[in-house]
Every structure is written in C-alpha cells, then in structure tokens.
Amino acid sequence: MKKIAIIYSFNTQKSKKVAEKIVAAFGENSIEVINAEELTTEAFDKFDNFILSAPTWFDGELPNYWDEFIPDLEEMDLDGKTFAVFGLGDQKGYPENFCDAIGILVEILEECGAKIIGETSLDGYTYEASKAERNGQFVGLPIDQENQGRLTQGRVENWVNRLKKQMK
Amino acid sequence: MKDLQIPKIYTIKKTPKESLEKWFKLMTVGRAIDEKAPNYLKQAIGWSYHAPFAGHDGIQLAVGQHFEKNRDHIFLYYREMLTALSCGMTSEEIILNGISKANDPSSGGRHMSNHFAKPEWNIHSVSSATGNHTLHAVGTARAIKYYGEKTVAISGQGESSVSEGYVYEAITGADKEQLPVIFVVQDNGYGISVPKKDQTANRKVANNFSGFKNLRIIHCNGKDVFDSMNAMAEAKRFAIEESKPVILQANCVRMGAHSNSDDHLLYRSSAERNYVIDYDPLAKFRRLLLRYNRFSEEELLAIEADVKAEIKVSHKAAMRAPDPDPASIYDFVISDPVVSEKYPDGLHSEKGEKKKLITALNETLKTEFRHNPDTFIWGQDMANKDKGGIFNVSKGLQQEFGDKRVFNAPIAEDFIMGTANGMSRFNNKIRVVIEGAEFADYFWPAMEQYIDTSHDYWRSNGKFTPNITIRLASGGYIGGGMYHSQNIEGSLVAIPGVRIVYPSFADDAAGLLRTAMRSEGLTMFMEPKALYQDPKASTVVPDDFEVPFGKARIRKDGDAATIITYGNTTHFCLEAAEKLMEEGINVEVIDLRSLIPLDEETIINSVKKTNKVLIVHEDKVHGGFGGELSAIINEKAFEYLDAPIRRVGSPFTPVGFNRILEKAVLPNTDLIYNAIKDLISY
Numbered sequence: 001m002k003k004i005a006i007i008y009s010f011n012t013q014k015s016k017k018v019a020e021k022i023v024a025a026f027g028e029n030s031i032e033v034i035n036a037e038e039l040t041t042e043a044f045d046k047f048d049n050f051i052l053s054a055p056t057w058f059d060g061e062l063p064n065y066w067d068e069f070i071p072d073l074e075e076m077d078l079d080g081k082t083f084a085v086f087g088l089g090d091q092k093g094y095p096e097n098f099c100d101a102i103g104i105l106v107e108i109l110e111e112c113g114a115k116i117i118g119e120t121s122l123d124g125y126t127y128e129a130s131k132a133e134r135n136g137q138f139v140g141l142p143i144d145q146e147n148q149g150r151l152t153q154g155r156v157e158n159w160v161n162r163l164k165k166q167m168k
Numbered sequence: 169m170k171d172l173q174i175p176k177i178y179t180i181k182k183t184p185k186e187s188l189e190k191w192f193k194l195m196t197v198g199r200a201i202d203e204k205a206p207n208y209l210k211q212a213i214g215w216s217y218h219a220p221f222a223g224h225d226g227i228q229l230a231v232g233q234h235f236e237k238n239r240d241h242i243f244l245y246y247r248e249m250l251t252a253l254s255c256g257m258t259s260e261e262i263i264l265n266g267i268s269k270a271n272d273p274s275s276g277g278r279h280m281s282n283h284f285a286k287p288e289w290n291i292h293s294v295s296s297a298t299g300n301h302t303l304h305a306v307g308t309a310r311a312i313k314y315y316g317e318k319t320v321a322i323s324g325q326g327e328s329s330v331s332e333g334y335v336y337e338a339i340t341g342a343d344k345e346q347l348p349v350i351f352v353v354q355d356n357g358y359g360i361s362v363p364k365k366d367q368t369a370n371r372k373v374a375n376n377f378s379g380f381k382n383l384r385i386i387h388c389n390g391k392d393v394f395d396s397m398n399a400m401a402e403a404k405r406f407a408i409e410e411s412k413p414v415i416l417q418a419n420c421v422r423m424g425a426h427s428n429s430d431d432h433l434l435y436r437s438s439a440e441r442n443y444v445i446d447y448d449p450l451a452k453f454r455r456l457l458l459r460y461n462r463f464s465e466e467e468l469l470a471i472e473a474d475v476k477a478e479i480k481v482s483h484k485a486a487m488r489a490p491d492p493d494p495a496s497i498y499d500f501v502i503s504d505p506v507v508s509e510k511y512p513d514g515l516h517s518e519k520g521e522k523k524k525l526i527t528a529l530n531e532t533l534k535t536e537f538r539h540n541p542d543t544f545i546w547g548q549d550m551a552n553k554d555k556g557g558i559f560n561v562s563k564g565l566q567q568e569f570g571d572k573r574v575f576n577a578p579i580a581e582d583f584i585m586g587t588a589n590g591m592s593r594f595n596n597k598i599r600v601v602i603e604g605a606e607f608a609d610y611f612w613p614a615m616e617q618y619i620d621t622s623h624d625y626w627r628s629n630g631k632f633t634p635n636i637t638i639r640l641a642s643g644g645y646i647g648g649g650m651y652h653s654q655n656i657e658g659s660l661v662a663i664p665g666v667r668i669v670y671p672s673f674a675d676d677a678a679g680l681l682r683t684a685m686r687s688e689g690l691t692m693f694m695e696p697k698a699l700y701q702d703p704k705a706s707t708v709v710p711d712d713f714e715v716p717f718g719k720a721r722i723r724k725d726g727d728a729a730t731i732i733t734y735g736n737t738t739h740f741c742l743e744a745a746e747k748l749m750e751e752g753i754n755v756e757v758i759d760l761r762s763l764i765p766l767d768e769e770t771i772i773n774s775v776k777k778t779n780k781v782l783i784v785h786e787d788k789v790h791g792g793f794g795g796e797l798s799a800i801i802n803e804k805a806f807e808y809l810d811a812p813i814r815r816v817g818s819p820f821t822p823v824g825f826n827r828i829l830e831k832a833v834l835p836n837t838d839l840i841y842n843a844i845k846d847l848i849s850y
Contacts, residue, residue, distance in 0.1 A: 058419050059355070071179060
C-alpha cells in the first residue's frame with residue numbers, strides 16, 4: 001500500500017482526536033499528516049491515497065479551510081487517486097443536514113475523477129437528511145462525538161480495516 | 169419546488185477585478201461603520217439602536233448588488249446596513265441615519281437609527297416590527313405584475329420573522345398570486361436571545377414552506393460572497409422570468425449581540441462566540457482575494473486606508489448636518505386632501521330622486537373607477553359572479569373593471585391591509601380601496617398593518633403616503649352580536665395619521681368616498697351597515713358630489729341645546745329632535761361626518777349659541793370619541809356652557825346577539841330624548 005495522506009485542520013479539537021485514532025489504526029509510518037489550514041495543490045500531487053476530514057459546520061456547510069480550497073480543488077485532475085472521507089456531525093442537534101460536508105466534498109472529488117472508497121452503513125444512525133447518504137449508504141464515515149462518542153473507536157477501527165484492504 | 173441548480177456566475181477566479189474591488193470596498197466600509205456605530209452612543213451623540221450586521225456580509229452585499237434603484241423595490245430590515253450601502257447609499261447617508269439628522273434620507277431623524285431607507289430610489293421605509301414589510305413587498309410585487317414591469321420586490325428579514333403570522337400570510341399570498349418577490353431570510357440562529365429551536369421545528373425555516381406550489385426555495389451560505397451572489401442572481405432571474413416568489417435562505421452568523429441593548433455574553437458561550445468570529449465573512453473574502461492572487465496585501469491595505477479616510481470625511485459631514493426642527497413634528501402627519509371647488513362645505517341643493525346609501529356607495533365606486541384607471545379594490549367576498557362585497561356594495565364592479573382591478577382577497581385581514589400599503593408604494597397615482605374585513609369588528613387582525621400604515625407618511629418624512637381608503641361595514645342594529653355589530657372607532661381615533669369618516673346619509677357617503685378616493689393619504693371609511701337599505705338614509709345625490717374632510721353638517725338648526733353625533737345615531741338624534749320640537753324645544757343636531765379631522769369650528773359656534781351639549785354615539789361611552797369631544801369643548805368653550813356635557817352611547821359591555829340584549833346595549837331615540845330633557849332642565 002502506498003503512503004496515505006490524512007488531511008485535517010490542526011485547529012480543530014474533536015476532528016483532530018478522530019484523525020489521531022485513524023493514524024494510530026493505520027500505523028504512523030504508513031500515513032502522513034497534513035494541516036488542512038495550510039493546504040496547497042502540490043500536496044495532492046505527492047500522494048495517491050487520501051483520507052480527508054470534513055466536519056459539517058452550521059446547517060450543512062463545509063468548514064472554511066475546505067471551502068476556500070474548493071476553487072483550486074475543482075480544477076484538479078484526480079484521476080487514479082483514491083479518497084476516503086470522514087466527518088463529524090451531530091444527529092440530534094442538526095438532524096436535517098447530518099454530515100452534509102462529507103457528501104459535498106465527495107461530490108466535488110468525484111467530479112475531479114477521484115475514486116471514492118470507505119462507504120459505510122446507515123445502521124446505528126438516526127437523522128432526517130444527509131448529503132452524505134447515497135444509495136442506501138454513507139459515502140464516507142460519519143462520526144458523532146456529541147451523541148455517540150463511545151462508538152467512535154469501533155467505527156474508526158472497522159473503517160480503517162476496510163480501507164486497508166481497498167487502498168493500494 | 170425542487171431546489172434547482174444554481175449557475176456559478178461568480179467565482180473567485182473568474183469575477184473581474186473591478187467587481188472584486190468594489191465589493192471589498194463596500195464590505196470594508198460597512199464593517200468599519202458597523203464597528204464605529206457603538207462609539208456614537210458611548211459619546212451620547214446618537215445611534216442608540218444599532219443591530220450589527222457582521223456575519224451577514226456575503227448575502228447583504230449580494231442583495232444590494234442585485235438591486236436596481238428606481239426599478240426594483242427593496243425593504244431592508246434593521247440589520248441591513250451593508251445591503252443599504254451595496255444598494256448605493258453612501259457612508260454619509262448611513263451615519264446621518266445613525267445619528268438621526270434632519271437630512272437623514274430615511275426619515276429625517278423621525279424613525280429609529282439603523283432603519284435605512286431612501287424612498288426616492290424604492291428603498292422603502294420599514295417598520296421596526298419584524299417581517300411587517302413582507303406584506304408590503306407582496307403588495308408592491310402585485311403592482312409590478314399588474315403594470316408588466318420586469319422587476320422584483322425584495323424583502324430582507326431575519327429567520328425569526330418567519331414566526332410572525334403575517335409573514336406566513338405574505339408568503340402564501342405571493343405563492344397564490346405568483347408574484348415576483350424574493351424573501352431573503354438571513355438566518356443567524358437567533359431572534360435576540362431566542363435560539364432557532366424555540367422558533368421553529370425545522371432548523372432551515374424556509375423548508376417550513378416547502379409545500380407551497382409556486383414558491384422556489386434556495387439555500388445559500390450568507391457568509392460567502394460568491395455563493396450569495398450566485399444564489400441572489402438565480403433568485404432574481406427566477407422571480408422575474410417565471411413571475412413567482414422565492415425564499416432565499418442565507419446561512420449567516422451573528423458575530424455580535426442582537427443590538428446594543430442586548431448582552432449576548434448572558435446566553436452565548438465563549439466557544440460559540442469564538443467560532444462565529446472564525447467564520448467572519450469579510451476575513452474569508454480577504455483571504456480568498458490573497459490566496460488566489462487577485463489582490464496583493466499592499467493593494468488591500470491601500471483600499472482599507474481609503475475607506476478609513478472616506479469614513480472620516482463622512483463622519484465630519486454628518487456631525488455638521490442640522491438636527492431636526494422640533495416645530496416640524498406636525499409636518500407630514502397626513503397628506504393634504506383634494507379641495508373641492510364646487511362643494512367647499514360639502515353641501516348641495518340638488519333636487520330629484522332619492523338614492524339609498526348602498527346605491528350611492530356603489531355608484532360612486534364605479535364613477536371613481538372610471539375616473540382613475542389606477543384604482544383597485546379588494547377584500548373578502550369582493551367578487552364572485554353576482555356577489556360584490558359582503559353587503560353587495562361593490563356589486564357589478566368586477567364585471568365592468570375586470571378581475572385585475574376588482575378581486576377577492578383571502579380571509580386574512582392583515583394581508584388585505586398590508587398589501588394595500590405595498591401596492592400604493594409602487595407609484596403615487598395608485599389609489600387602493602379595501603373592504604378591510606367582512607365587518608368592522610373583524611378588522612382587529614389587521615391592526616398590525618393599520619398601525620404601521622398610519623405612521624408611514626410621518627416616518628418617511630413625507631416621502632411616502634399610503635393612498636388607501638379602508639371601507640368597513642360598521643355598527644349594530646342588525647341583530648349581529650359580537651364581531652358583527654360593534655363599533656371600533658373609539659379605539660381608532662387615538663391613532664394619528666388616519667382620517668376617520670362616518671357618514672349617516674347617502675349623499676355624504678358618496679361625497680366622502682369620492683374625496684377619500686381622490687385624495688392622498690389613509691382614510692378609514694366607516695359605513696353604518698344598518699342604513700345601507702334604510703329609506704331614512706336615502707337622499708338625492710349629485711353625480712359629482714364631494715364632501716371635504718373635517719366639515720360637519722348641521723342637520724337641524726336649533727338654540728336650546730347642541731346634539732353632536734355621527735353614523736347610525738344621527739337618525740335617532742333627529743327623531744328625538746323632532747319629538748322635542750313638538751314640545752317647543754328646538755335643539756341643534758350636528759352630524760360630524762368626519763371624526764378626524766374634526767370640525768371644531770362648527771361645534772364651538774354651536775356651543776356658543778346653545779350653551780348645552782349632548783354627545784351621542786353608538787360606540788361605548790367609556791373610551792368613546794365623545795370623551796375627546798367633551799374634553800375639547802371643555803378646553804375651548806367652557807365659559808359658554810350652562811350645564812355639564814352629557815354623553816349617550818353604549819354601556820361598557822360587548823353587544824349581545826339576542827335582540828333583547830342588543831336593544832339593552834345600543835342607544836335609541838328614547839334614551840336621547842330623555843337625556844336632552846334632562847339636560848335642558850339642568
């Protein structure tokens with residue numbers, strides 16, 4: 001498996017903790033950590049496997065660090081590159097747009113030719129609508145630290161185990 | 169309606185540099201004044217009401233950039249300083265409003281600070297009541313559609329305004345009529361301190377309206393300039409091309425408190441306050457300009473320096489501007505009415521066939537609709553085949569003038585009133601007549617719009633006059649009970665800015681209606697429904713009769729006492745006077761016709777002659793207009809009085825439905841006769 005880049009905002013608290021769990025599950029040597037706040041297009045040239053953190057902000061928005069990178073991102077050719085996206089959301093507080101950011105980011109990546117892996121089951125989640133939901137599953141890994149924090153470790157481990165098999 | 173694709177017209181990479189520069193400058197000016205405003209209060213200069221817009225920057229810039237002055241119509245709520253700037257108002261004009269100077273274009277210092285308007289550009293004067301102007305936007309859009317303009321009406325509002333019932337009335341009305349209006353809902357999550365969850369079950373309040381047939385709902389990030397610009401462009405295109413309404417819900421943050429009277433530290437955690445500041449739209453826009461090499465840091469610093477210098481100049485000019493003159497408070501309370509050359513006193517000596525009061529009203533409406541093609545009428549039960557109005561006063565109007573000028577309104581009194589206000593904003597030629605409610609005492613739901621309309625002329629410093637005649641079938645003696653028999657004028661006379669007339673005879677009804685429909689301003693036209701068909705109210709009616717406001721009519725000369733009355737009771741007073749004449753007592757009967765303005769001269773002259781006064785009205789004695797009349801006579805003619813002023817009217821109770829109860833409540837001829845006898849013998 002080629003080296004993976006995991007991109008998340010170093011300014012975050014909760015997303016950072018989940019990212020650290022993912023890094024630990026992969027093993028530090030197989031994954032490189034990149035700060036989303038200082039992201040450049042060059043970072044995408046260096047790797048073929050990516051894990052992106054896309055927490056949902058407000059009523060279904062990307063965080064600024066992704067939003068401000070989109071104008072560059074959407075012009076990239078990501079053909080041949082593989083992406084998995086996780087993101088924090090709140091099923092109870094924001095059930096109308098649970099983990100929308102995952103879905104928004106995945107859609108842009110797909111339009112750039114990226115291959116998306118890391119889909120997960122809807123089982124165990126209760127919400128009203130989510131842009132991360134497609135064809136009966138999530139297009140990434142939703143994490144709900146607000147309401148299901150005790151499930152996070154297991155969800156991360158299961159996800160990473162499957163990613164390990166899918167990432168080349 | 170499905171959330172269709174929003175074309176990406178504006179992006180950080182493609183937008184011309186001059187546009188980006190203009191936007192950055194506007195946003196920087198807005199933010200600088202937003203941050204400076206509290207200092208005016210601290211220094212006791214003014215701006216005591218300031219609702220900061222920081223966090224709404226993207227959507228406000230976008231709305232203003234899509235407003236075409238003198239073509240579109242826009243209604244800004246109190247948090248829309250940047251929209252005002254983006255519409256073209258200057259920083260000096262903003263500060264003039266903030267510190268309430270005489271040349272503040274919004275109101276000349278009459279209205280609260282942070283209520284930005286420039287009516288001469290169609291940036292309309294708005295109320296402080298949140299969402300009140302949604303109905304005005306709908307009314308204006310009705311005119312836009314009627315006159316075939318390819319323009320739009322825009323209502324700016326916070327998400328909490330959607331909790332107001334009249335906002336629902338506005339949106340459902342725009343949906344039904346398919347009107348080009350955009351409701352820009354700026355969602356910052358709070359109504360002062362009340363979080364969204366305490367306002368609505370849907371976090372995205374616009375989705376509460378997702379079942380509406382013709383309405384399109386668009387969501388955007390109000391913190392992002394480009395997303396807001398694209399969303400607003402699409403909203404405007406859709407509203408105009410499809411002639412349908414749009415709710416554009418913009419997700420914003422409120423970086424500060426609700427206003428300077430609110431301390432958000434009491435209910436927002438530091439974590440929350442910090443994360444909303446992290447999402448500062450201006451900082452984001454600035455980062456994008458640099459990140460994508462559209463501007464250098466030096467260029468942005470130079471713009472920021474220019475802005476600083478501009479605001480300094482604007483501040484100095486505004487501080488030098490004159491304050492309002494205290495003597496000006498009486499200006500623009502209500503517009504001057506038309507002056508009748510032929511009937512200066514509202515009297516005539518026409519001979520011929522008598523007409524019923526209802527016929528006089530019906531014929532006058534038709535004559536005035538022929539006279540002015542920009543006249544409209546709507547109300548509940550206004551027109552359906554042979555039915556024309558709840559009492560058929562407007563019978564035949566729709567057949568002659570069509571369903572675009574004469575039409576039914578939904579059962580929503582505030583909507584009827586509010587859209588009349590809005591439509592009359594379109595131009596000054598328009599005259600609107602409304603049947604404000606099925607019966608006068610159903611008018612209360614419209615009071616919210618009535619109050620607002622009453623002070624529009626004063627509030628706008630004479631720049632906008634609502635040219636509306638409100639017709640209400642009023643009073644009892646029909647066995648109608650509550651909501652069908654009560655009088656409301658006692659409550660209405662306490663509100664400045666409205667003429668209130670209450671005729672008793674067919675000729676006066678026709679003459680007052682004609683004057684109301686030709687004049688500028690707001691007239692409450694109360695119709696004594698018990699007299700519509702009553703032969704005793706029938707008179708000869710000249711075809712062109714006019715009755716000026718504020719001209720009472722002496723219905724019977726006399727010297728023993730003065731009876732002052734109006735409406736239904738005029739006839740009882742005349743009957744009592746006839747009976748007294750048989751006993752050799754000659755009383756004078758004054759039919760006021762107009763309550764506001766009041767013909768004090770005729771009253772005082774009569775008091776000087778008779779020295780005794782009885783005031784009679786159908787409304788309650790307690791709190792009725794008679795109390796005000798009595799006070800005026802006391803102040804201006806006390807020395808001519810030989811007896812205390814007496815009043816006859818209803819007791820301080822509702823009107824009962826059973827005829828026995830109704831009779832026990834409403835005044836009658838015997839009551840008046842006895843009161844006069846008592847007064848004469850004092």
